[in-house]
Amino acid sequence: MKLLRFGPRGAEKPGLLDTTGTIRDLSALVDDITPALMTADDWTRLRAAAADAGSLPAVAAADAARLGPPVAGVGNILCIGLNYRDHAAETGSPEPTEPIVFNKHTSALSGPDDPLPLPRGSLRTDWEAELGIVIGKPCNGARERDALDHVAGFCVGNDVSERTYQFDRGGQWIKGKSCPGFCPLGPWLVTPDEIDDPQDLGVWLEVNGERMQDGSTRDMVFGVAHLISYLSRFFTLMPGDVILTGTPAGTGMGHKRYLKQGDEMRLGIDGLGEQRQKVVENAFAAV
Known part of the structure; x- marks a missing residue:
């Protein structure tokens, strides 16, 4: 579904x-x-x-011209850093021994094809195609073998990141991860019965038609079930919480190339659909 x-x-x-x-x-x-x-x-x-x-009534193309995030009322956006072996390698970082956890602010949520406002003064705005997990029922202290029972569905996510804000401004990564439009989700919430194995999905991203990321969830350091179990040791995951599970190699940081006004990203995951975002001038206040 x-x-x-x-x-x-x-x-x-x-x-x-x-x-x-x-x-x-x-x-x-x-x-x-x-x-x-x-x-x-x-x-x-x-x-x-x-x-x-x-x-059921069919929706006219004009009425479906825009899709929003596939879930309303998201409570938390939890993200996992350096969770692909090839991405850790491209950053010069060792593979983590435990999941690296950070947040995105929910005001960063956007639809899968909404324009991406480039932060004013942006120097290093980056892309990160990611598998998103949406929690469907409360989860606290879940055993890994039971963790997938708590999943409502999976979706495509783009963990857009302003690296200057993330690394050079002090404090937590959330500052570089939460600008308006920095968390496109969708197009769909795909229920688990349609995904044979969340650890065998192709993940890719293009910028202006050039393939930048071309990975697989097989390369995750920590798999989906482990992440859900791990996070639930520290707090209760609630229905509507979103977990972004990390990104494969090929980020702008790896390519030494970052987004600029007019660029267009296209990204997708096997069975979960595609997103497309055009980078536009930012109407929001400067940071």
Whole structure:
């Protein structure tokens, strides 16, 4: 099942993508795709709707011109640093012995194809294609073998990062990770039954048509189940929390090349769809 949210920012409606690639409106069944919706009963009801998707209203292309993040009401965005062996190598860093954990502010959330405002004074704004995990039920102290039971679905994420803010301004990485538009999610929230193995997914990103990242989740230092179990040792993961699981080699930092106004990124993950963001002038205040 591929769930999504379509429409203008702040007024998105719930939908699903049927097997023909048509977006179907779920508004008659649910108000939105929210953390409160992620119970087993809700998922069963939506799967039944997906099985009979032809009975749901098709969404006109004009109404689906914009997709929002596939989940509303995200509580936390938790990120894992240096979690691909080749990315750790390209930064000159050793492989971590425990997951490196940091946050992105939720105000960084954007739709998968929304423009990316370049921070004013940006020197090193970078890209990071990542597998996103959305938690579906509370998770505290989960055993690794049970960790995937807490997953509502998977999605594509782009952990956009301003490296100057991240590394040269002191303090925590969150400052370089949380500018407006720095967390595109989607296009879809794909339920786990559609993903045979989250540790066998291709992850790629292009800038202006040039392939920059071309990796696989097989290269993760810490896999999905381990990350969920590990994080739940320290705090309770809640429905709607998002975990971005790290990025493969090929970042701007690795290429010594960073984003500029007019650049266009395209990125995707096997089975989870594609994103596209154009870098535009920033209307927000300078940092």
